[in-house]
Amino acid sequence: MRLTDDRYSGERSQFELALRMIRHEARTHTIKECTGLSDDRIRKLYSTYFLNGGNTGVKRRRGKSPRQVTRYVKNAQNQMQATSLVALFVAGLLIRIDEDGRVHARWPRPDVEFGHRLCRAYETYVLLHDDPRLNFEWVWNLLYCISCNDELYLAACDSCEAHYVQDSYALDDKTCPACATDKLDAPAAADP
Numbered sequence: 001m002r003l004t005d006d007r008y009s010g011e012r013s014q015f016e017l018a019l020r021m022i023r024h025e026a027r028t029h030t031i032k033e034c035t036g037l038s039d040d041r042i043r044k045l046y047s048t049y050f051l052n053g054g055n056t057g058v059k060r061r062r063g064k065s066p067r068q069v070t071r072y073v074k075n076a077q078n079q080m081q082a083t084s085l086v087a088l089f090v091a092g093l094l095i096r097i098d099e100d101g102r103v104h105a106r107w108p109r110p111d112v113e114f115g116h117r118l119c120r121a122y123e124t125y126v127l128l129h130d131d132p133r134l135n136f137e138w139v140w141n142l143l144y145c146i147s148c149n150d151e152l153y154l155a156a157c158d159s160c161e162a163h164y165v166q167d168s169y170a171l172d173d174k175t176c177p178a179c180a181t182d183k184l185d186a187p188a189a190a191d192p
């Protein structure tokens with residue numbers, strides 16, 4: 001009895017996650033990685049709940065996740081949004097940041113709990129920003145890239161000491177996106 005119950009709740013959790021991820025327009029491959037469900041079951045869930053269920057407006061994405069780190073740093077707005085996501089990853093215990101600002105994955109292998117935590121981070125991110133620039137797949141990719149400490153890293157701002165997402169191959173002027181935006185918005189000094 002117990003075993004059956006556990007298996008049932010495990011399956012329910014897989015399905016709940018798949019539906020949550022489909023709603024965020026995650027790619028089939030990404031859903032598969034977290035839920036362990038087959039392509040066929042994901043397709044069926046999608047057609048049952050989103051095609052026949054009248055939930056139009058949700059697109060099913062195929063193919064690979066995007067992989068271009070410049071997306072996260074191309075302007076102060078994107079950089080600030082990416083940085084807020086890193087904070088949400090930390091809050092969701094998906095990563096931790098050590099004293100040197102290096103990122104460590106706390107959840108090395110995608111599973112159902114990992115998927116739910118990533119969904120929660122993404123949902124909070126969407127609530128925080130009026131104009132979210134990163135879709136679910138970009139968020140998934142950011143978590144991966146920032147955990148590698150390779151193409152992206154956490155730089156520290158000279159003015160306010162905050163950490164921010166930076167491209168490892170770009171020149172860094174040690175100014176976080178918030179301070180950079182403040183500088184732009186500040187009225188020009190009055191002429192003497």
Ligand SMILES: [Zn+2]
Pocket residue numbers: 157158159160161162175176177178179180
């Ligand atoms: Zn700053």
